[in-house]
Amino acid sequence: xxxxKNLSRRKFLRLAxxxxxxxxxxxxxxxxxxxxxxxxxxxATSAPAVIAKPFAGKELTVFAGNHHDTNVRDLxxxxxxxxxxxxxxxxxxxxxxxxxxxxxxxxxxDGSQDxxxxxxxxxxxxxxxLFEDLSxxxxxLLSQLNPTPVKALTFLGKLYGIPFDSNMAIFxxxxxxxxxxxxxxxxxxxxxxxxxxxSKKLTKDGNFGTLFTLGDPNSSFFxxxxxxxxxxxxxxxxxxxxxxxxxxxGLQAMEAFxxxxxKDKWIDPAGLTINSSIEQGKVFRGGKIGHYFxxxxxxxxxxxxxxxQIVGKGRTGIxxxxxxxxxxxxxxxGYSMNRFSKNKELAMAWLEFTVSPEVxxxxxxxxxxxxALAATFNDAEVKSSSPQFAAVSEQVKYPAARYGSxxxxxxxxxxxDHMNTLLKGNGxxxxxxxxxxxxxxxxxxxxxxxxxx
Amino acid sequence: MAxxxxxxxxxxxxxxxxxxxxxxxxxxxxRFNRMDEGRxxxxxxxxxxxxxxxxxxxxxxxxxxxxxxxxELTISPDWKFIGLNNFGGLLSDNQVNAAIxxxxxxxxxxVVFTTVLALVLSIVLNxxxxxxxxxxxxxxxxxxxxxxxxxxxxxxxxHQSYGLINAVLRALGLIDKYVVWFDDPSVxxxxxxxxxxxxxxxxxxxxxxxxxxxxxxxxxxAAKMDGASILxxxxxxxxxxxxxxxIFVVVxxxxxxxxxxxxxxxxxxxxxxxxxxxxxxxxxxxxxxxLSLGSASALALALAGLIMVLSGISLSLTVRRTPKxxx
Numbered sequence: 001x002x003x004x005k006n007l008s009r010r011k012f013l014r015l016a017x018x019x020x021x022x023x024x025x026x027x028x029x030x031x032x033x034x035x036x037x038x039x040x041x042x043x044a045t046s047a048p049a050v051i052a053k054p055f056a057g058k059e060l061t062v063f064a065g066n067h068h069d070t071n072v073r074d075l076x077x078x079x080x081x082x083x084x085x086x087x088x089x090x091x092x093x094x095x096x097x098x099x100x101x102x103x104x105x106x107x108x109x110d111g112s113q114d115x116x117x118x119x120x121x122x123x124x125x126x127x128x129x130l131f132e133d134l135s136x137x138x139x140x141l142l143s144q145l146n147p148t149p150v151k152a153l154t155f156l157g158k159l160y161g162i163p164f165d166s167n168m169a170i171f172x173x174x175x176x177x178x179x180x181x182x183x184x185x186x187x188x189x190x191x192x193x194x195x196x197x198x199s200k201k202l203t204k205d206g207n208f209g210t211l212f213t214l215g216d217p218n219s220s221f222f223x224x225x226x227x228x229x230x231x232x233x234x235x236x237x238x239x240x241x242x243x244x245x246x247x248x249x250g251l252q253a254m255e256a257f258x259x260x261x262x263k264d265k266w267i268d269p270a271g272l273t274i275n276s277s278i279e280q281g282k283v284f285r286g287g288k289i290g291h292y293f294x295x296x297x298x299x300x301x302x303x304x305x306x307x308x309q310i311v312g313k314g315r316t317g318i319x320x321x322x323x324x325x326x327x328x329x330x331x332x333x334g335y336s337m338n339r340f341s342k343n344k345e346l347a348m349a350w351l352e353f354t355v356s357p358e359v360x361x362x363x364x365x366x367x368x369x370x371x372a373l374a375a376t377f378n379d380a381e382v383k384s385s386s387p388q389f390a391a392v393s394e395q396v397k398y399p400a401a402r403y404g405s406x407x408x409x410x411x412x413x414x415x416x417d418h419m420n421t422l423l424k425g426n427g428x429x430x431x432x433x434x435x436x437x438x439x440x441x442x443x444x445x446x447x448x449x450x451x452x453x
Numbered sequence: 454m455a456x457x458x459x460x461x462x463x464x465x466x467x468x469x470x471x472x473x474x475x476x477x478x479x480x481x482x483x484r485f486n487r488m489d490e491g492r493x494x495x496x497x498x499x500x501x502x503x504x505x506x507x508x509x510x511x512x513x514x515x516x517x518x519x520x521x522x523x524x525e526l527t528i529s530p531d532w533k534f535i536g537l538n539n540f541g542g543l544l545s546d547n548q549v550n551a552a553i554x555x556x557x558x559x560x561x562x563x564v565v566f567t568t569v570l571a572l573v574l575s576i577v578l579n580x581x582x583x584x585x586x587x588x589x590x591x592x593x594x595x596x597x598x599x600x601x602x603x604x605x606x607x608x609x610x611x612h613q614s615y616g617l618i619n620a621v622l623r624a625l626g627l628i629d630k631y632v633v634w635f636d637d638p639s640v641x642x643x644x645x646x647x648x649x650x651x652x653x654x655x656x657x658x659x660x661x662x663x664x665x666x667x668x669x670x671x672x673x674x675a676a677k678m679d680g681a682s683i684l685x686x687x688x689x690x691x692x693x694x695x696x697x698x699x700i701f702v703v704v705x706x707x708x709x710x711x712x713x714x715x716x717x718x719x720x721x722x723x724x725x726x727x728x729x730x731x732x733x734x735x736x737x738x739x740x741x742x743x744l745s746l747g748s749a750s751a752l753a754l755a756l757a758g759l760i761m762v763l764s765g766i767s768l769s770l771t772v773r774r775t776p777k778x779x780x
Contacts, residue, residue, distance in 0.1 A: 099741060215724055273635040273725065413727060418726075424637070
């Protein structure tokens with residue numbers, strides 16, 4: 001009882017305050033946790049070394065998708081730091097969450113990240129608000145890059161990102177499952193009809209012939225255009241104001257897909273809940289599907305025994321088409337410069353670095369992605385270490401539009417909604433096309449009305 | 454003139470007293486300890502009030518401001534004042550109209566699952582049995598799990614290829630092949646409601662248990678003497694006394710359901726299609742996918758208003774139906 005009287009609430013408050021003050025003073029007196037090793041080095045370097053490291057003592061912030069970690073963070077950044085003397089702070093986020101983060105950067109005009117990873121829809125969606133116009137980017141260097149990804153990162157005539165790859169889906173199959181199904185393990189299907197026949201033979205023992213991703217707006221749209229592009233049709237008008245789904249080409253693509261999932265059941269319906277090509281690749285590497293439309297780096301992963309149960313069994317070719325021999329959909333990625341960055345000179349150095357021959361070789365040989373720099377694509381060492389690029393060389397001859405746009409999410413949502421309904425066995429392909437046409441066009445009209453209004 | 458002189462003399466006297474007063478000046482701690490209760494009270498709530506101002510009042514005010522403007526970040530970071538147009542637009546927005554029944558369906562399932570299970574659990578925990586104390590501690594665990602972790606956990610449990618639920622059902626012979634649970638909006642919403650109820654269950658059970666323990670034992674004895682069965686005792690003794698608490702639990706669950714976001718984000722990401730996009734998730738989509746901050750703010754405020762109205766109605770029902778002396 002006496003103790004309680006002595007410890008009044010005021011005394012308690014006083015004690016708590018003193019404790020907090022002590023903690024604050026102690027924290028303030030603690031020396032800084034780390035000193036960047038690169039910051040200490042310049043003092044000891046000689047004059048030529050300073051010239052070789054023009055950004056010594058400066059700091060660059062790089063924002064990327066976490067699928068860049070093992071390459072950009074672990075391979076590119078040490079090289080960049082070594083070359084420039086700059087310290088790089090790398091932050092990554094799940095690719096699906098990047099949209100939200102970029103929206104926050106834009107809304108708050110946050111320049112804390114100097115360069116950010118981007119792709120076709122990001123440059124269209126965030127270009128005017130968040131990214132620097134790079135149209136004047138080193139013309140000599142730009143001309144050495146594959147023009148298709150450069151065009152993809154251009155929106156309304158302005159270049160908002162520098163591509164570091166020429167990534168696009170190719171065809172990959174499991175030679176062992178082909179043999180078991182009585183198929184020639186070295187002869188992939190050459191058109192959609194053959195693809196369907198092969199898939200039916202591969203569908204057995206609880207496994208399906210193939211799998212497409214349909215789990216969210218982005219994946220549904222991507223899957224549809226991968227097939228639609230091989231009809232020879234164009235889904236969006238050049239000015240991005242009209243969409244063409246309720247057309248003979250749209251119906252042909254939708255019917256092909258519907259038959260595979262609902263009618264003949266050789267496309268795994270689990271794809272309705274899968275939204276990432278990374279997950280799709282895992283299913284293939286687990287030996288669960290016979291073939292699929294894969295990004296080239298999936299071949300590299302399929303050869304990695306720590307991530308694959310089918311090492312040595314993966315083969316690559318071009319995607320079998322509906323009307324054209326083939327078509328694909330691209331996955332070009334690059335880096336953009338934050339227009340609110342206070343560090344644009346160093347940011348520009350990073351962009352140049354990403355398309356340097358040295359980094360482009362890393363893109364090809366370590367990441368397994370087709371490089372953006374044409375010369376690297378033809379490099380003998382790259383060709384021999386990355387056999388999947390032979391398929392890419394052939395695949396680039398066919399359409400691979402991705403139709404990135406500021407209204408990509410809404411258009412994707414229309415596809416996702418109505419394709420899901422259709423593939424659950426409700427309605428007909430024609431009805432799905434009509435509904436997508438109506439909803440997607442409405443979203444596009446709404447966007448352009450806002451721009452004009 | 455005389456007054457002026459008096460004032461001067463008084464001032465002179467004060468200066469003299471000040472110069473000759475040898476009493477030590479009160480220290481900060483002495484003045485602090487002498488502070489009157491009213492001021493001390495304000496001092497105590499000041500940190501919380503400051504936090505609420507910075508992290509609650511200012512964002513709400515900013516959100517109201519945004520809701521009155523057209524902010525389309527895909528076009529430009531500029532704001533354009535449009536009055537209440539964003540609110541008007543909500544009424545004709547197909548996605549809002551589609552999300553309302555989904556939200557109500559999710560809320561209804563969540564409320565039913567949580568309330569019924571919590572009631573059953575609290576009745577069980579009110580009965581004496583060996584290890585009851587440990588069970589009471591054990592059932593608190595889901596409450597301690599972060600909603601995001603809970604969402605990921607349930608997603609893997611219902612995973613079509615390597616989920617626990619499929620494995621168990623197949624082992625029991627109830628299914629012959631693995632079920633794709635999340636490809637049907639109703640099933641996906643039901644799973645979300647189960648996950649939400651699982652997390653809310655401990656809190657709801659404890660509240661009901663506390664209320665149950667406040668019921669006088671004499672009422673049960675009297676009912677027994679009158680020949681009432683267990684069911685009759687529950688219906689005529691237990692439930693009337695629990696009713697205000699049950700309504701309180703229902704209100705809390707309605708509010709939690711209308712606020713659902715993190716669980717659905719990690720569990721289904723709104724899919725399949727837009728099948729699990731509830732109103733709060735739609736707010737996120739409008740803000741961070743469409744970058745329409747004005748309309749997203751309007752939707753968020755409308756949702757906040759709806760929650761307040763529903764809470765008000767439920768609470769007024771609670772007060773009205775509470776037996777006298779229990780309110």
